[in-house]
Amino acid sequence: MRPTVLCFSGLDPSGGAGLQADIESIGAAGAHAAVACTAITVQSSQAVFGFEPTSSELLTAQASAVLEDLPVA
Known part of the structure; x- marks a missing residue:
């Protein structure tokens, strides 16, 4: 099984x-x-012409969902 990496990053179109x-x-x-x-x-x-940061609540929810589901290592 491949290890899972949780990555925090922005979207670059x-x-x-x-x-x-x-x-x-x-x-x-x-x-x-x-x-x-x-x-x-x-x-x-x-x-870069503009950006909108993700709210801390949404970012925390994203990470929590992954951490509850996958074995991040």
């Missing part, structure tokens, strides 16, 4: 950073990525 890049890196290292989204961004591969 261009895919060059943030959740998508973290998921790919964690998968390449042989682990399963479970994610908690810290912010939604408006960005391209060249610039």
Whole structure:
């Protein structure tokens, strides 16, 4: 069974950073990525135009749901 990594990161719609890049890196290292989204961004591969952070309550709920369900190691 692959280890599970809980990753806290923002969403980069261009895919060059943030959740998508973290998921790919964690998968390449042989682990399963479970994610908690810290912010939604408006960005391209060249610039960030805006962002909205996730509320602390929602972020905590995301992480708690994963921790109750998966063996994070």
